Amino acid sequence: MILDGKCPTGPIEKSWDKHRFDLKLVNPSNKRKYNIIMVGTGLAGAAAAASLGELGYNVQAFCYQDSPRRAHSIAAQGGINAAKNYPSDGDSILRLMYDTIKGGDFRAREADVWRLSQVSNNIIDQCVAQGVPFARDYAGYLDNRSFGGAQVSRTFYSRGLTGQQLLLGAYSALSRQIKAGTVTMHTRREMLDLVVVDGVAKGITVRNLVSGELESYAADAVCLATGGYVNVFYLSTNAKGCSVTANWKAAKKGAFFANPCYTQIHPTCIPQAGEYQSKLTLMSESLRNDGRIWVPKKKEDVGKLPAEIADADRDYYLERKYPSFGNLAPRDISSRSAKEACDAGLGVGPGGRGVYLDFADSIKRLSEDTIRERYGNLFEMYEKITDENGYKRPMRIYPAPHYAMGGLWVDYNLMSNIPGLFVLGEANFSVHGANRLGASALMQGLSDGYFVIPYTIGGYLVTVKPGAVTADHPEFKKSVDDVKATNNKFLSINGKKTVTEFHRELGKVMWNNVGMARSKESLTEAIKVIPQIRDEFWKNVKVSGTGAELNQQLENAGRVADFLEFGELLARDAMHREESCGGHFRVEHQLPDGEAMRNDADFSYVGAWEYKGNDKEPELHKEPLKFETIHLAVRSYK
Amino acid sequence: MSDHKTMTLTLIVWRQKNANDPGKFATYTATNITEHHSFLEMLDCVNEDLILAGKEPIVFDHDCREGICGMCSQVINGAPHGGQDRTTVCQLHMRKFKDGDTIYIEPWRARAFPIIRDLIVDRAALDTIIQAGGYTSCHTGGVPDGNAVLIPKPIAEEATDAAECIGCGACVAGCPNGAAMLFTGAKVSQLALLPQGKAEAVARVKNMTAAMAECGFGNCSNHYECQAACPKGINVKFIARMNREFLKAQFA
Ligand SMILES: Cc1cc2nc3c(=O)[nH]c(=O)nc-3n(C[C@H](O)[C@H](O)[C@H](O)COP(=O)(O)OP(=O)(O)OC[C@H]3O[C@@H](n4cnc5c(N)ncnc54)[C@H](O)[C@@H]3O)c2cc1C
Ligand code: SF4
Ligand code: FES
Numbered sequence: 001m002i003l004d005g006k007c008p009t010g011p012i013e014k015s016w017d018k019h020r021f022d023l024k025l026v027n028p029s030n031k032r033k034y035n036i037i038m039v040g041t042g043l044a045g046a047a048a049a050a051s052l053g054e055l056g057y058n059v060q061a062f063c064y065q066d067s068p069r070r071a072h073s074i075a076a077q078g079g080i081n082a083a084k085n086y087p088s089d090g091d092s093i094l095r096l097m098y099d100t101i102k103g104g105d106f107r108a109r110e111a112d113v114w115r116l117s118q119v120s121n122n123i124i125d126q127c128v129a130q131g132v133p134f135a136r137d138y139a140g141y142l143d144n145r146s147f148g149g150a151q152v153s154r155t156f157y158s159r160g161l162t163g164q165q166l167l168l169g170a171y172s173a174l175s176r177q178i179k180a181g182t183v184t185m186h187t188r189r190e191m192l193d194l195v196v197v198d199g200v201a202k203g204i205t206v207r208n209l210v211s212g213e214l215e216s217y218a219a220d221a222v223c224l225a226t227g228g229y230v231n232v233f234y235l236s237t238n239a240k241g242c243s244v245t246a247n248w249k250a251a252k253k254g255a256f257f258a259n260p261c262y263t264q265i266h267p268t269c270i271p272q273a274g275e276y277q278s279k280l281t282l283m284s285e286s287l288r289n290d291g292r293i294w295v296p297k298k299k300e301d302v303g304k305l306p307a308e309i310a311d312a313d314r315d316y317y318l319e320r321k322y323p324s325f326g327n328l329a330p331r332d333i334s335s336r337s338a339k340e341a342c343d344a345g346l347g348v349g350p351g352g353r354g355v356y357l358d359f360a361d362s363i364k365r366l367s368e369d370t371i372r373e374r375y376g377n378l379f380e381m382y383e384k385i386t387d388e389n390g391y392k393r394p395m396r397i398y399p400a401p402h403y404a405m406g407g408l409w410v411d412y413n414l415m416s417n418i419p420g421l422f423v424l425g426e427a428n429f430s431v432h433g434a435n436r437l438g439a440s441a442l443m444q445g446l447s448d449g450y451f452v453i454p455y456t457i458g459g460y461l462v463t464v465k466p467g468a469v470t471a472d473h474p475e476f477k478k479s480v481d482d483v484k485a486t487n488n489k490f491l492s493i494n495g496k497k498t499v500t501e502f503h504r505e506l507g508k509v510m511w512n513n514v515g516m517a518r519s520k521e522s523l524t525e526a527i528k529v530i531p532q533i534r535d536e537f538w539k540n541v542k543v544s545g546t547g548a549e550l551n552q553q554l555e556n557a558g559r560v561a562d563f564l565e566f567g568e569l570l571a572r573d574a575m576h577r578e579e580s581c582g583g584h585f586r587v588e589h590q591l592p593d594g595e596a597m598r599n600d601a602d603f604s605y606v607g608a609w610e611y612k613g614n615d616k617e618p619e620l621h622k623e624p625l626k627f628e629t630i631h632l633a634v635r636s637y638k
Numbered sequence: 639m640s641d642h643k644t645m646t647l648t649l650i651v652w653r654q655k656n657a658n659d660p661g662k663f664a665t666y667t668a669t670n671i672t673e674h675h676s677f678l679e680m681l682d683c684v685n686e687d688l689i690l691a692g693k694e695p696i697v698f699d700h701d702c703r704e705g706i707c708g709m710c711s712q713v714i715n716g717a718p719h720g721g722q723d724r725t726t727v728c729q730l731h732m733r734k735f736k737d738g739d740t741i742y743i744e745p746w747r748a749r750a751f752p753i754i755r756d757l758i759v760d761r762a763a764l765d766t767i768i769q770a771g772g773y774t775s776c777h778t779g780g781v782p783d784g785n786a787v788l789i790p791k792p793i794a795e796e797a798t799d800a801a802e803c804i805g806c807g808a809c810v811a812g813c814p815n816g817a818a819m820l821f822t823g824a825k826v827s828q829l830a831l832l833p834q835g836k837a838e839a840v841a842r843v844k845n846m847t848a849a850m851a852e853c854g855f856g857n858c859s860n861h862y863e864c865q866a867a868c869p870k871g872i873n874v875k876f877i878a879r880m881n882r883e884f885l886k887a888q889f890a
Contacts, residue, residue: 051778066699067765069805070707086785122779129781131774131834133797140788158798164706165801172773179769187762210754239701273674278682279703381705384729385676450778498689500682542689549656550755552697553689 003256003608003623006411007111012629016115019412023459031056033466035219036457037204038062038183039191039246041174042071043167043442044425045225047449050173053182055454060217061174061183062206064190064241064555069171072227072239073445076163077284077378079145079155080442082120087144091152093117094629100440101630103149103330104405104433105582105598107262107606110629111412112430119451120443124156126450130169134158147438148285149330149637155439160284160377166442170449189215190555193479194222194250194421201421202469205479207487209555212548214483216476220466221420221457224250225449228404228426230263232563232570233515234507236401237269237282243559244566247408247427251566255416256608256621258409258429260566261574264436264583265516266402267334270385270395271354280400281385283378285334285438288327290362290371291395293318293334295346295355302348306356306394317341325637332435332583332596333637335399339516340594342398354396363391399516403441405432405583406573409608409623413456414448417608420464422457424448429606434582487547490557495540499556502537506530506560506567514571519587526571531615534564569609569618576620579603600632645671645737649684651696652744654753661753663742666696673733677720678703678710680732696743698757705729705869708804711811712757713744718808718867726806726869746807748816750854761807763853764821770849771842772825774834787833800828802870812867815856820864822846823880824872830883840890843883 008015008022026034038049038061046068049061063071085091096117101108124142128134134156135143144153158165177183186206193205195216203218229244230236251257268288270281294314296302301309317337322329329337338355341347348354363371368391372379379390386396407429414422414430425445432440509529513522537560545551580589580596581603589597606623647668654661668684675683678700685695701709710727714720720730735741743757751759789797801824809820826843829835835842858877865874 047778054778065701065707065709066761067708067805069765070701070709072702072707074707074804075702075704084784124784125781126776126778128784128787129774129776129834131797131829131832133794133801133828133832134784136789136791136794138791140790140794141785158801161706161798161802164804165798168801172768173776173778175765175769176773176775178765185765187765239707240703241701274672276672276675276679276683278676278679281704380724381729384705384725384731387731387733454778496690498686500686544689544692545694550697550758553695 001621003409003417003606003621004411005109005623006413007109008412012110012114015111016118020455023455024462026458026461028056030466032058034058034461035060035467037217037219037222038225039204039223040071040225040227040425040427041068041185042073042225042227042425043170043445044449045223046071046167046170046174047446048223048225048424048453049183050170050177051450051454052457053177053180056182059183060186060219062186062189062191064188064209066187068174068185068187069168071167072242073167073442074164075239076442077160077282078147078286079157079162079439080123080166081147081154081439082124082156082443083117083154084121084124086142087153089152091154095152096120096154098630099150100431100437101433102635103437104435105596105635106433106600106604106627106632107259107581107625108431108433109625110627114629115452116431116444116447119447122451123443123446127166127169130172132158132165132169145286146289146328148288148328148334149437157286160375163442166446170446191246192249192483192558194253195475195479196253196418197469197473197475200419202473203471203476205476205483207483210550212546212551214480216471216480218469218471218473218476220461220464221422223422223424223453224408224427225424226427229566230401230404232506232567233401233510234503235272235277235280237266237280240279243562245559245562248562248566250408250416250418250421251611253418254610255418255421256409256610257406257569258606258608259406259573260570260609261577261584262405262434262582263401264331264403264405265335265399267331267338267399268357268397269400270382271349271398273350281381282400282402283382283397285331287357287375287378290374291327291357291359292316292361293327293355293357295341295348299345302346302352315346322637329637330435330437332585336516336585338399349396354398356394357397358394359390360394403436405429405434405436409606413459414453415456415460420460422453424453434584484547486558487554490541490543490554491547493539493541493543495542497540498542499553499560502533502541503560503563505533506564509533510567510570514574517585517587518574520575523571523575527568527575530564530568530571537561537564565614572618573607573609577603577607645732645735647671647735647738648740650740650742653696653756656755657752671732673731675732676703676728677714677730677732678728696757697755700728703728706804708806711746711759711806711808713746713811715742718746718811719869724869724871746811748810749856750816750818751807751810763855764805764807764818766853767818767822767846767849768825771838771845772829774829775838789833793831797828797831799873800824800831800876803872804870806869808867808869809864810855812863813856814861814863815859817858817864818850818855819858819877819880820868820872820874822850823876826880826883827876830879839883840887843880843887847884
C-alpha cells in the first residue's frame with residue numbers, strides 16, 4: 001500500500017495556517033460531549049491533555065508512574081530549540097526547518113518539519129508564561145546556547161534541567177485542568193491493549209498497578225503519548241519503566257510502525273562500569289560546547305593518566321575530521337567516531353569503552369566558576385556515579401542508546417492509519433527523519449501537545465458521534481480477557497530465569513547486531529536469535545506472585561515480552577533499508593571516508609510495517625518523501 | 639570492574655503486603671556487591687536471588703535512576719535517601735558502605751503518605767497541593783513574547799533554585815511533624831519570584847497552604863530536618879518566603 005501523509009499542498013510558508021483554516025471546528029458547546037483518552041503525560045501528553053481540557057473536551061489521562069510529573073521528559077537536560085533569532089545570528093523558521101531536515105538526513109516530511117519550526121516560537125512564549133525559569137542574561141533577556149548540528153545559537157535552557165522545568169510547566173497546566181475537572185488523571189495505570197471497534201480506535205484496557213485490576217475505558221478518540229522504545233537495548237538513557245508496550249499493542253491491532261530502525265545513540269553518556277548495571281546516564285551534549293573530545297594517539301598511552309599525555313599525543317578527532325563543526329558535529333557522527341576510536345584500541349577506562357571530554361582549555365579561558373555555572377549539575381552527577389572530579393581530570397564518555405526517531409506512523413494530523421488513534425511526541429515517527437538534532441525532541445513534544453493536536457483532533461471529532469461506543473461493548477470484555485490470559489500465562493510458566501535476564505540477553509543482541517553499525521550478517525544473526533530468546537522466554541521465565549496485587553515482575557514481564565517481538569521488527573527494518581542514513585548505519589553502505597551513504601533513488605520513503613502475526617513476516621508499506629523546499633543533498637558537516 | 643573487591647551486607651528491610659497489613663522487618667543478605675553498584679542495583683541483585691529462590695522480591699519505587707524523577711523513596715539507616723548530601727537513593731553508590739555493614743531500609747513514613755506495599759507509599763497528596771494553585775492560569779496560546787517581560791538574572795536564578803524540587807517527599811519523611819512546608823514553599827516561592835506568577839500570588843499561597851492542611855501534613859516547628867533530607871538542596875529560606883507571602887495575603 002502507498003501511504004498518504006495528507007500533507008497540505010501549496011507554498012510551505014502558508015501550509016500550516018491554511019490547514020488550520022481548512023480544519024472543521026467542533027462547536028464549543030459540543031466539546032464537553034466528547035471523551036478523549038490520553039495515554040502518557042510526559043511533555044507531549046501533559047501539554048495535550050491540559051490544552052484539550054481547557055478547550056472543553058473531557059479528557060481521561062493515564063501514566064504508569066505515581067504522578068504525571070515523573071515522566072521521563074523530566075530527565076532532558078540540555079535545552080529546547082526555537083527559531084526566535086533573539087541573538088540575530090541569522091536564524092529563521094526556514095533555517096530551523098533546513099537544519100532539521102538535513103540533520104534527519106532527508107528522511108522526514110517537509111510539511112511536518114515546517115510546522116514544527118513555525119510553532120517553536122510559540123512554545124517558548126507559552127513556557128515563559130507558565131513560569132518556566134529559563135536562563136536569562138544580566139539585562140533580563142532570554143539566554144541561548146548552541147547545540148549539535150546547528151551554526152546558530154537557538155537553544156533555550158534552564159541550567160541542565162530544561163526537561164524538568166518544561167515538564168513541570170506542562171504538569172502545572174495539567175494540574176490546573178485536573179482541579180477544574182476537565183481532565184481526570186489516572187496514575188499508576190499501564191495501558192495493555194487498544195480497543196478497536198469496527199476498525200476505529202474506541203478505548204483502552206489498562207492494569208491498575210496497585211490493585212492489579214484490569215479496567216476498560218471508552219472514548220471518541222485515543223491518543224498515545226507514551227515516549228520512546230530504546231530500552232529494547234536494555235541499557236539506555238531511558239527510565240526503567242519506558243517501554244514499547246503501548247505502541248506495540250496498537251501495532252498488533254493494526255497501527256503501522258514506521259522506521260523502527262532509526263534509533264539514536266547519544267555520544268555523551270557515562271560509560272558502563274559493570275555487568276550488573278541497570279541503566280546508563282546521559283550528560284547533556286551541551287557539554288560539547290565547552291568540552292574537547294579526544295583519545296590518545298598511541299595505544300600504549302591508553303592506560304596512562306590523562307594529564308601524563310602531552311597535547312601532541314592526543315587526537316582531537318572530531319576537530320580533525322569535521323573542522324567547521326568540530327566537537328559539535330551531529331550525534332550519529334560523534335557516536336560512530338567514538339566507537340571507531342575505541343574499536344581501534346584507543347578507548348580509555350574500564351574495558352577500553354570511553355573517550356575523554358576535556359574541560360581544561362575552557363576552564364583556562366573562562367574560569368572554573370563559569371563552567372560550574374553552566375554545567376554544575378552535570379559535573380556533580382558525573383562525580384556521584386564515577387567518583388571522579390570532572391574539573392580536575394577529563395570526563396570519560398561513551399555512546400548509549402538514547403532516542404527513538406521511529407514510532408507509530410501518523411499523517412499530518414498526527415492520526416495513525418487506525419481512525420481515531422492519534423500519536424504524539426517521541427511515540428510517533430514524524431519530524432526527525434533518520435536522526436534527531438539535539439534540543440528538538442522537547443520542541444516536538446510540546447509542539448504536538450500544545451499547538452498541533454488541539455486543532456487536528458477537532459477535524460476528526462466532527463466526523464464522529466460522541467459516545468457512540470461505551471465500555472460495555474463486547475470488544476472491551478474480549479480485550480480484558482486477552483490481557484488476563486497473557487498475564488496468567490506469565491504467572492504459570494514458573495521457569496528458571498528472571499525477566500531481567502531475558503531483557504539483558506535481548507539487549508546484548510540488539511547492541512551488538514543492531515546498534516551503531518549494522519551489517520547484513522549481524523542483522524541476519526539478530527533475526528535468527530531474537531525469536532529463539534523469545535521462545536525460551538515463554539517456556540522458562542519466572543514470574544512469581546499473583547496478578548491481583550502490586551507485582552513489578554509481572555509489569556516487567558509484559559514489557560520485555562513486547563520488546564522481544566518488537567526487537568525483531570527493528571532488525572528487519574534495518575535489514576531492508578539497504579542504505580546508511582542518520583542513526584541507521586549499514587557498514588556495506590559508506591563513502592570511502594567512512595561517512596554514511598544514502599540511497600535516495602531507492603529509499604527516499606517512510607517504511608511503515610504492518611503486523612501480520614508473531615511468526616509471520618510483517619508487511620511493508622511505503623510513504624514516498626518529496627523534497628520541494630529543501631533540496632536533497634549529501635549531508636556534510638566538514 | 640571485575641578486579642574489585644566485593645562486599646557482603648546485611649539488609650533489614652520493611653516488608654508490608656498492602657495498606658492493611660501491619661508489616662514487619664525481614665533480614666536479607668546481599669553478596670557480591672562492588673563499590674560501583676548503585677544502591678538500587680544492589681537491591682536488584684538481592685531481588686534476582688529472591689525471585690529465583692521462589693520468594694517475593696522487595697518492591698520499591700524507582701524510574702529514571704538518575705536523580706530527577708523523584709520516584710525513588712527509601713529511608714536508609716534512618717535518613718531519607720540515605721543521608722548523602724544532595725543525593726537521591728538511586729544516585730547513592732555502594733562505595734559509601736563497607737563490607738559487613740548492616741543497612742536498615744524503610745519506606746517514607748508520614749501521615750499523609752499511606753504505605754502501598756513494602757517501600758512504596760502513596761504521595762498523591764503532593765499532587766493535590768499543586769492542583770490547589772501551583773500554576774499560573776495562562777491559556778494555551780495567546781501569551782506575550784517570551785522577552786516581553788524582562789526577568790533579572792538573579793531573580794531567574796533564585797526561582798530556578800526553588801524550581802529544582804523533584805517532588806520526592808523526603809522533606810516530609812524527614813520532618814518530625816510530617817510537614818510539607820519545603821515542598822510547598824519551593825513552588826510558592828518560584829511563582830512569587832517571577833513576574834508571571836505575581837497576579838495570582840495571594841490566592842495561590844492561601845489555597846496551597848489550605849490544601850496542605852487538608853491532606854494531613856503537619857505543621858512546621860522550624861526543625862529544618864527537611865533541608866537536611868532534601869536531595870536537591872532546596873533551602874529553608876523558601877519556607878520563610880512562603881510565610882511572608884502568607885502574611886501578605888492576610889492583608890490583601
Ligand atoms: C536523558 C535524556 C536527556 C534528553 N535531553 C534532551 C534535550 O536536552 N533536549 C531535547 O529536546 N530532548 C532531550 N531528550 C529527549 C526528550 O526528553 C524526549 O524525547 C521527550 O521528552 C519525550 O517526551 P514524551 O512526552 O514523548 O514521552 P515521555 O516523557 O517519555 O512520557 C511518556 C509518558 O507515557 C506514559 N506511558 C508510557 N507507556 C505507558 C503505558 N503502557 N501505559 C500508560 N502510560 C504509559 C509514561 O507514564 C509517561 O507519562 C532527552 C532524553 C533523555 C532520555
Ligand atoms: S523539597 Fe526537596 S525533599 Fe522535598 S519534595 Fe522537593 S526535592 Fe524532595
Ligand atoms: S529513580 Fe528517579 S530520582 Fe531516583
